[in-house]
Amino acid sequence: MYLDDAALDGGERMSMRVRRPGVRDGYDAWSTTYDETPNPLVALDRRYTMRLLEPRPSERILDAGCGTGAYLRLILLAGSSPFGLDFSRGMLRVARRRLPSVPLAQANLDDPLPVRGWVFDAVLCALVGEHLENVSLLFREFSASLVAGGRLIFSVFHPEMAAAGIEANFEREGVEYRLGARRYSVDDYVDAVDRSGFRGLRVHEFCGDAALADEIPWAAKYLSRPLLLTVEARKT
Numbered sequence: 001m002y003l004d005d006a007a008l009d010g011g012e013r014m015s016m017r018v019r020r021p022g023v024r025d026g027y028d029a030w031s032t033t034y035d036e037t038p039n040p041l042v043a044l045d046r047r048y049t050m051r052l053l054e055p056r057p058s059e060r061i062l063d064a065g066c067g068t069g070a071y072l073r074l075i076l077l078a079g080s081s082p083f084g085l086d087f088s089r090g091m092l093r094v095a096r097r098r099l100p101s102v103p104l105a106q107a108n109l110d111d112p113l114p115v116r117g118w119v120f121d122a123v124l125c126a127l128v129g130e131h132l133e134n135v136s137l138l139f140r141e142f143s144a145s146l147v148a149g150g151r152l153i154f155s156v157f158h159p160e161m162a163a164a165g166i167e168a169n170f171e172r173e174g175v176e177y178r179l180g181a182r183r184y185s186v187d188d189y190v191d192a193v194d195r196s197g198f199r200g201l202r203v204h205e206f207c208g209d210a211a212l213a214d215e216i217p218w219a220a221k222y223l224s225r226p227l228l229l230t231v232e233a234r235k236t
Contacts, residue, residue, distance in 0.1 A: 016171070016174060016175065016176045017174060017175045017176070018175070018176050018177075018178060019175055019176070019177050019178070020177075020178050020179075020180070021177055021179075022179075023087065023131045023179055023180065024087050024088055026168075026177055026178075026179040027067075027087065027088035027090060027091055027179070028088050028089060028090035028091070029090070029172070029177065030090070030170050030177070031068065031088060031090030031091045031093065031094050032090070032094070033170070033172075034067065034068055034091070034094075034170075035068055035070070035094075037170055038216045038218075039216075040208065040212055040215075040216050040219035040222060040227065041127065041157060041227055041228060042127065043212060043215055043216060043219075044206055044208070044212055044227050044228045045126055045127055045155050045228055046070070047211075048155075048204070048206055048228070048230065049071070049124070049126050049153060049155050049230065050071065050074055052153045052204075052230060052232055053071075053075075053122060053124055053151075053153045055074070055075045055078035055079075055080040055122070056078065056079070056080060056121075057078065057079030057080065058079065058080065058081070059080040059081065059121040059122060060080070060081045060083070060118070060119070060120045060121050060122075061075050061080050061081065061082050061083070061120060061121060061122045061123070061124060062082075062083050062085070062115065062118075062120045062122070062123045062124070062142075062145060063075065063082055063083070063084045063085070063124045063125075063126075064085045064107075064109055064113070064123060064124070064125045064128070064138075064142070065085065065086055065087075065109060065125055065126060065127065065128035066082075066084030066085060066086050066091070066092075066095060066104070067086060067088075067091045067095070067127075068091055068094040068095050068098070069084065069094065069095030069098050069099050069102070071124060071126060072084050072095060072099055072102050073098065073099060075124075076099065076101075076102065082102050083102070083103050083104075083105075083115070083118065083120070084102060084103070084104045084105070085104070085105055085106075085107040085109070085113065085114070085115075086104070086106065086107070087106065087107065087108055087109065087128075088106075089106060092104050092106060109125075109128060109132055109138050110132055110133050110134045110137065110138070111137075112137070112141060113141045113142075113145060115145050118145060119145065119146070119147050120145050120146055120147070120150060121146075121147055121150050121151075122146075122150055122151045122152070122153065123142045123145065123146060123150070123151075123152050123153070124153050125138070125142070125152075125153070125154045125155070126153075126154075126155045127155060127156065127157065128156075129154065129155075129156035129157070129184070129189060130156055130157045130159075130162055130167075130168075130180075130181040130182050130184065131168075131179070131180065131181070131182065132182070133182070135184070135188065135189060135192045136192045136195065136196070138192075139152075139154075139192050139193050139195075139196035139198070140196045140197075142196070143196045143197040143198060143235055146235040147235070148235060148236070149234055149235060150234065150235045151232065151233070151234050151235075152193070152198060152231070152232070152233045152234070152235070153230070153231075153232055154189070154193065154230065154231045154232075154233075155228060155229065155230045155231075156184075156189060156228075156229050156230075157181055157227075157228070157229075158205065158226040158227050158228055158229045159183070159184050159185050159186055159188075159189075159229065160225070160226050161181070161225075161226070161227060162181040162182065162183055162184070163183055166181065167179060167180050167181040168180065168181060186203070186205075186229060189229065189231060190203055190231060193231050193233050197235060197236050198233035198234060198235055198236065199233065199234055199235075199236050200232075200233060200234050201231060201232070201233045202231070202232040202233070203229070203230070203231055204229070204230045204231075204232075205226045205228070205229055206226070206227060206228040206229075206230070207222075207223075207224050207225055207226050207227060208220075208221075208222030208223050208224065208225055208227050209223065209224075210223070
């Protein structure tokens with residue numbers, strides 16, 4: 001689960017071993033079951049983020065942190081040309097099997113992006129920001145890779161959840177793997193975007209709701225709590 005799972009009772013959780021494998025190794029291990037794991041944050045993100053992106057035919061779109069390729073597929077179906085980056089080789093292997101025609105590359109988003117010479121109409125970065133050390137560099141790199149007027153859609157685990165000690169995690173064979181969540185604030189993300197050559201910022205905070213609880217019943221504990229932060233902006 002991306003969030004702590006109330007489906008476990010206290011005894012089960014107390015008896016479960018905990019491991020912290022690191023972000024890349026953790027997502028490598030999670031990759032084969034990631035899309036089958038009930039995940040309220042991912043469900044909420046998939047409800048809203050593609051509506052914000054609105055991919056258009058013939059657009060070149062960078063998906064930075066593409067994971068198993070769920071958004072790459074939707075971008076491709078919209079008639080756009082996607083390019084995927086991810087830190088995890090395991091995630092990229094799943095994406096490659098599903099989308100053999102889409103260009104993919106392994107990349108650490110805390111480093112300069114390996115897209116020099118590429119220019120994109122839009123950049124999507126979904127649900128990876130809480131793992132990053134250098135968000136200011138990331139948004140500068142996004143700005144450099146966009147055409148003038150190109151748009152950025154950024155979504156992230158809401159900082160209030162991270163501040164409460166909730167983090168990315170999944171379970172396997174009696175072991176809970178915790179992948180961490182850095183303690184950024186909403187202003188940290190928004191200010192970093194604003195300083196990187198973007199204009200027209202629009203910030204949205206999405207909460208757990210009844211539709212989410214219907215889809216994933218244990219997510220009812222997140223009703224009216226902010227789970228997802230998104231930022232829309234355009235390159236100047």
